[in-house]
Amino acid sequence: MLFHSSIRKELARSFGATLIVLATVVMTMTLIRTLGQASRGSFNPSDVMLVMGYTVLAYMPTILTMSLFIAIIATLSRMYRDSEMVIWFSSGKGLATLLGPLFRFAWPVLLVVTALALLVLPWSNQRIEILKDQYEKRGDIERIEPGQFQESAGGKRVFFVEKDATGKQAGNNVFIATTEDGKETITSARRGRIETIGQDRFLMLSNGQRLESVIGTSDLKISEFEEYGIKVGKDVLGGSDYVPINTQPTLALLKNQTLPNLAELSWRIGLILAAINFVIIGIAVSGVNPRVGRSANLVFSLFAFVLYYNLLSLGQSWIASGKFTFGWFLTTVHGGALVLGILWLAKGHNNWRWRSLPGAPTLAPSTLRKTPT
Numbered sequence: 001m002l003f004h005s006s007i008r009k010e011l012a013r014s015f016g017a018t019l020i021v022l023a024t025v026v027m028t029m030t031l032i033r034t035l036g037q038a039s040r041g042s043f044n045p046s047d048v049m050l051v052m053g054y055t056v057l058a059y060m061p062t063i064l065t066m067s068l069f070i071a072i073i074a075t076l077s078r079m080y081r082d083s084e085m086v087i088w089f090s091s092g093k094g095l096a097t098l099l100g101p102l103f104r105f106a107w108p109v110l111l112v113v114t115a116l117a118l119l120v121l122p123w124s125n126q127r128i129e130i131l132k133d134q135y136e137k138r139g140d141i142e143r144i145e146p147g148q149f150q151e152s153a154g155g156k157r158v159f160f161v162e163k164d165a166t167g168k169q170a171g172n173n174v175f176i177a178t179t180e181d182g183k184e185t186i187t188s189a190r191r192g193r194i195e196t197i198g199q200d201r202f203l204m205l206s207n208g209q210r211l212e213s214v215i216g217t218s219d220l221k222i223s224e225f226e227e228y229g230i231k232v233g234k235d236v237l238g239g240s241d242y243v244p245i246n247t248q249p250t251l252a253l254l255k256n257q258t259l260p261n262l263a264e265l266s267w268r269i270g271l272i273l274a275a276i277n278f279v280i281i282g283i284a285v286s287g288v289n290p291r292v293g294r295s296a297n298l299v300f301s302l303f304a305f306v307l308y309y310n311l312l313s314l315g316q317s318w319i320a321s322g323k324f325t326f327g328w329f330l331t332t333v334h335g336g337a338l339v340l341g342i343l344w345l346a347k348g349h350n351n352w353r354w355r356s357l358p359g360a361p362t363l364a365p366s367t368l369r370k371t372p373t
Contacts, residue, residue: 008105015071022063030055044135054124061116065275072282073301095348106279117271118250126247186211202229263320270312273334284344
C-alpha cells in the first residue's frame with residue numbers, strides 16, 4: 001500500500017538521522033573516556049582509536065534500538081499532529097494494523113541487533129581486553145618514556161631516562177631502582193644505550209654509581225663504574241586462567257550455565273527482546289493530542305527506555321548473585337513489558353475508555369430543578 005510505503009520511507013529518514021546523532025554522541029563520550037584511561041596507563045596511547053571503535057561497536061545494539069524507538073515515536077507523533085492518523089482511522093483501520101509495516105521496516109535492524117548482541121559484543125570486548133593485556137605485559141624497554149618514571153611489568157624496577165634526540169636506543173642521566181631477592185639497588189649513570197648481544201638485550205650504562213643495600217639492615221655497598229651492563233627484556237608474567245565473562249562466546253555461556261554466565265546471557269538475550277518490545281511500545285505510546293504537543297510524550301518514552309535498560313543491568317546482577325533465576329527474570333521483565341505494550345496497543349486500537357469497561361461507575365444524568373421565583 002502507498003500509505004505503508006510512505007511510513008517506511010519516513011521511518012528510514014528519521015532512523016538514519018537519529019542513528020548518526022546518537023553514534024556521534026557516543027563516539028565523543030567514548031573518546032573522552034578512552035583518552036582518560038590511556039593517560040592513566042590502561043591502554044597504549046597509539047591504540048586509542050582502536051579501543052574507541054571496539055567500545056562503540058559494543059554499544060551498537062543499544063544505539064540501534066534507541067534509534068528505532070525514537071524514529072517510530074517521531075514518525076507516528078508527526079502523523080497524529082498532521083491529522084494523517086485521523087484519515088487512517090476513518091478508513092476503518094486501527095492502530096494495531098501498523099504492526100505489519102513497522103515490523104517490515106524493523107526486521108533488518110532487529111536482525112543486526114541479534115548478530116551484534118550474540119556474536120560481535122563478546123568479540124569486541126575480547127579485543128579490548130587483549131589490547132589492555134598486551135600493554136600491561138610489554139617489556140621494560142618498551143615501557144620507558146623519556147622524562148617520566150616508569151615501573152616494569154613485574155613491579156621490581158623503576159626507570160627514569162631524560163629525553164634524548166637519539167630516541168629510546170640511548171639516553172642521558174639514567175636512573176634505575178630495583179627490588180629483588182631481599183635487596184634494594186639504586187643505579188645511576190650519565191648515559192645509557194641499548195645493545196643486542198646474541199639473542200639478549202642489555203642496557204649498557206656509562207660513568208655511573210651503584211648503591212646496594214639489604215632490606216631490613218643498615219648495610220650499604222657503594223660502587224662506581226665506567227661501564228655496566230644490565231640484562232633487560234620482556235618480563236615473563238604468569239598466565240592468568242581468569243577470562244572475563246563479557247568476552248566469552250555465547251555458545252560457551254550456554255554450555256557452562258553457571259550463575260555469572262547466565263547473568264551475561266540474560267544481558268545479551270535481553271538486548272534482543274528489548275528491541276522487539278520497543279517496536280510495540282513505540283506504537284502504543286506515540287498517540288498524542290495535536291493541541292498538546294509531542295514533548296511530554298517523547299520525554300515519557302525516553303524515561304521508559306532508560307528504566308527498561310536499568311532493569312536489564314539490575315537483572316544481570318540479581319541473576320549473578322542468585323536472587324532471581326534466569327527464566328523467571330526473562331519471563332517477568334520482558335514478558336511483562338510485552339504484555340503491557342500489547343494491552344496499551346489494544347487500548348488505542350479499540351479506543352477503550354475507563355468508563356466503557358464492565359463494572360466501571362457511570363454518572364447519572366443531572367436533573368434540572370426550577371428555582372422558585
